[in-house]
Amino acid sequence: MTQTHDDGRVAVYLDFDNIVMSWYDRVHGRNSYNRDRARIAENPTEPEIAEKLAAATVDVGAIIDFAASYGTLVLTRAYADWSSPVNAIYRRQLVARAVDLVQLFPAAAYAKNGADIRLAVDTVEDMFRLPDLTHVAIVAGDSDYVPLAQRCKRLGRYVIGVGVAGSTAKSLAAACDAFEPYDTLPGVPELPKAQKQEQKRREQPKSEEPAEEKAEEKPDDKPEQKPTRRRRAQKPAESPAPAEAPEPAHDDTVIAFDQAPPEDLHAVATNLLERALRVGQDKGDDQGFRYASAVKQHIRRMDPSFSEKALGYRSFNDFLTSRDTLAEVQEDGHERLVRLKQ
Numbered sequence: 001m002t003q004t005h006d007d008g009r010v011a012v013y014l015d016f017d018n019i020v021m022s023w024y025d026r027v028h029g030r031n032s033y034n035r036d037r038a039r040i041a042e043n044p045t046e047p048e049i050a051e052k053l054a055a056a057t058v059d060v061g062a063i064i065d066f067a068a069s070y071g072t073l074v075l076t077r078a079y080a081d082w083s084s085p086v087n088a089i090y091r092r093q094l095v096a097r098a099v100d101l102v103q104l105f106p107a108a109a110y111a112k113n114g115a116d117i118r119l120a121v122d123t124v125e126d127m128f129r130l131p132d133l134t135h136v137a138i139v140a141g142d143s144d145y146v147p148l149a150q151r152c153k154r155l156g157r158y159v160i161g162v163g164v165a166g167s168t169a170k171s172l173a174a175a176c177d178a179f180e181p182y183d184t185l186p187g188v189p190e191l192p193k194a195q196k197q198e199q200k201r202r203e204q205p206k207s208e209e210p211a212e213e214k215a216e217e218k219p220d221d222k223p224e225q226k227p228t229r230r231r232r233a234q235k236p237a238e239s240p241a242p243a244e245a246p247e248p249a250h251d252d253t254v255i256a257f258d259q260a261p262p263e264d265l266h267a268v269a270t271n272l273l274e275r276a277l278r279v280g281q282d283k284g285d286d287q288g289f290r291y292a293s294a295v296k297q298h299i300r301r302m303d304p305s306f307s308e309k310a311l312g313y314r315s316f317n318d319f320l321t322s323r324d325t326l327a328e329v330q331e332d333g334h335e336r337l338v339r340l341k342q
Contacts (some may be wrong), residue, residue, distance in 0.1 A: 008071025
């Protein structure tokens with residue numbers, strides 16, 4: 001059984017604006033971010049915009065956990081304008097995962113490709129500064145990063161690409177040693193559900209139009225003045241509704257972004273185990289089994305605070321046994337093998 005990349009040293013570089021915009025377009029439709037850009041910049045807490053942003057939230061932890069499957073994370077950097085309210089939403093996620101936030105000032109004529117250039121310069125510098133760096137993970141979808149990926153490979157590094165399906169240049173995926181769509185990472189919610197919800201929202205206004213037409217067709221037998229009076233009477237009655245609606249929606253948005261419920265440590269540990277087993281399926285033997293020690297090492301990379309003893313178990317094997325509905329365990333001499341239960 002092989003344990004590929006277990007001794008690797010990994011550096012992760014995230015073009016944060018790129019991945020956020022691409023995932024927003026993936027969830028809500030092509031060019032959705034460009035259409036909503038002005039409203040997002042003006043007031044991201046507007047109920048409709050806040051709901052869209054919440055539906056298209058990027059799971060930074062899923063990206064970092066995937067990168068950790070290749071080895072020890074030496075550094076993780078995210079490049080964006082962190083003064084922007086949209087990016088500030090991710091502050092809790094990023095700080096919790098010890099991500100180094102690199103500030104890029106708002107784009108202007110002199111800084112059109114600020115993230116691309118800064119990320120590329122830092123990557124090349126880090127490769128010379130850290131000669132023991134074995135893996136470079138580039139989280140972006142822009143074809144501008146193709147020369148960077150090629151240079152990393154020429155310098156002997158294993159290049160991992162992560163990008164949103166449909167928004168990543170094929171040339172970038174081809175330039176990497178391994179490429180994984182963000183959509184398929186363990187922990188990322190299935191996209192069809194989000195798309196169905198968005199389609200329902202888009203269809204609601206259309207379904208209301210025929211009802212209004214029917215209401216106008218009914219009073220054909222009556223004098224023309226009566227329907228006109230009804231329309232005028234309905235307008236003042238309907239106008240206050242949009243003014244009152246934003247208040248509860250705004251409160252919900254604040255709770256979703258700023259108030260995190262207390263964590264269930266056992267649920268968190270189960271989620272870590274599932275992610276480690278899913279990500280490591282291709283790194284096991286033909287049947288998907290991996291050494292339990294390798295799985296624990298992967299979990300510790302994802303969350304250094306993990307401890308089976310803190311959960312009340314004497315050993316990691318006892319922890320695996322308690323998750324028998326999730327993990328399948330086999331004995332191999334003095335070693336234990338584990339895989340995701342089929």
